[in-house]
Amino acid sequence: MSARLQRCWHLTQFLLAQALHQRVGWLLATVALAVLAGAGALRGFNLGTEEPRFFTQLALLSLLLSGAFVAAFVGPALFCEGLATRTIPTLLMHGARRSEVVIGLLIALWTLLGWLVLLHAGTLAGVLIAYGHAPELAPALRAVASGFGPLLIVGAGSILAAMLLGRAVLSTAATLALACAGQLAPVIAFAQVRSSGVAQMGWTALEWLVPNFAVFETASPWAAATYAVSYASLYGCAAAFFFARREL
Amino acid sequence: MVAPQPFSLRAVNFERSTLVWVLGLLLAGGMALNRMERALTSAPLTETGDGLEAFFAATGGASTLAADWLWIRTNLAWENRDEAGVRALLRLTLAAAPQSAYFRFNAARMLAYDMPLWRIARNPDAPRAVHDAWRLGGADEAIGLVLENAGDDAGRWLEAANLTLYARRDRMAAGELFGFTAMLPGAPWHAGRIHAQLLVEQGREAEALAWLRHWLPRLPENDPAAQRQLVIGRLAALEFELWSRGEPL
């Protein structure tokens, strides 16, 4: 393993330990319980053959909501607290490059979000098997896995927001706004088409800056994964570019 | 005037030109990804119409979640026999998920079977003609809902045929609808058999025989659902029936 990879590995471990310290364990447990309780409540309705789909949608909703909140709160907290407590300058003084710190932050946050996806997949699998929908397991798990795409982008967006805005509250608000805007991307496209002049230029810029989460509904898994990785990389590169030029 | 300290709330800690570069990078990358996005997503909102459907289409993936939530609300209203509430919520649910056959068919069944029964139960002493008008009105509304932009969707036409048969109780029209459905791509095999059965019930054995003769070559031999042997048996029975009556075969 090259020295740089080894450094990134240790850096990510360090930052992940910090992320876990944000009491995310409680959040994960609460989310899993919410999905279980929600599935139990849905059993009260006569949903027939649609029941597994309802369970899947419930898990997906829970994943997207909790994931957006985890990204919005943990990402900026990692960076802003890292600056406030001088942890990040200290890491830099031990040989970490600024780009490696950004990569470490991204991987730590994505790991956390990945655990959230696994937690939802596991909970949903348990619910489906318990209620006799085992044959529907594969499509349901695929649907939940597709939720990782938006979270990957929102996670990278939260780190970028933290770099640009430098304050946890503002960055959290910006990340939640990005998560909403990604969901409402068709509105931006609509406004872009309907407007003209300077307003149209503004909407076009916003359309380019904001991802469209509808892609994860319609595209094939590989295309959706490529799209998610591309957008997340774009945000990550912008964050690394900015951090390399920012005063500490 | 005292200059602000660095790292105060007013500090920005970077050159403005850096921000311009970052924005440029994001816009250039976003423009490239926008092309990919357009290739991967369905028609833009402007092409999907206005009104409620456009509103829900704007919410992207959230519309499915909204539809699920609205459906649960519909179920609660249904349990309370709140006709106005169910009707409004059904409209919202279908606007949020216009492609969902499950929501559309169940909405149609509520309109065709449940709502007329609720009205009749509330007004048991109303004249029979009024009861019939409610039943027919509900059935027609349901059939209209099912056939809204149905195109050649065999599932929708089959549901319309079922509603015509069981809610509207119009066996003749239902027979025609089953026959039409049977010819659509992807239609279930039983639609053709029901069409023949309804023709027989109306005393149109010769037409039924002609239909089954026309229909038989389409039935695959290796698909149990096609029930080819059953159709051959019915053909033989019809031929015998007509022969015994001395009618031309």
Next chain:
Amino acid sequence: MTSPTPVAAVSFAAVTKDYVTDWRGQRWRALDQVSFAVPVGALCAVVGPNGSGKSTVLKLGSGLTRASSGQCLVNGRTPAVAQADGQIGYLAEDYMVPAFFTGRDLLMRLAGVAGLNLPRASETAARLLATVGLQESGNRRVGDCSKGMRQRLGLAQALIGEPQLLLLDEPAAGLDPRAVENLTGIIRAQRDSGRTVVLTSHFLPQVEELCDHFVLLGRGRVLFTGSAAEVRQRGGLSQLYLEAVAI
């Protein structure tokens, strides 16, 4: 034959540092044409009132920030290069050691980031804990340690990789006299082992006793730089400070 000119451990030549302070691009000058040199093996104190630029001097020396103009060198090389070579140890002002790590765990993780493998990181952590007198408390959570212990842990992390230059930003801030005494002993031992130490402080009597070289800053400018003997000639550090700052 002439002997080569000795390279200073840290040298600033007409260094100016401006920070951008608002969205209109307004700037605040933290350092203005600052020039001084710290000899190799010296224990140097950078003193001055709040906002005089002490922390900026250390950030420039550590390579964490870049000068707007002028030249800053560490052992004859740019700070970024010296830092990449592991020649600089840095203790940031208000460094808050993550509370959930144990002291040993923190040092091992930082040693890992610095490129040491697990056995070497473990050996380094044990040695540094002993250096700062925390060998008994290495397995305690940092959150359960006193402020003095945490500051010693902060100093220990700066010693990972055996740097030739130690930059300590307010290492004694917030410590009680006994903890200050403790820390002072460790810093003196580092100087005695051949390292160059540059620290900032507001404890003038302590740094006058501890250090052998001084840089006095005021409003981003060097008001005085010289050895302990020169400070004594001018009536002591406190006297010098009060005179210089009053100007």
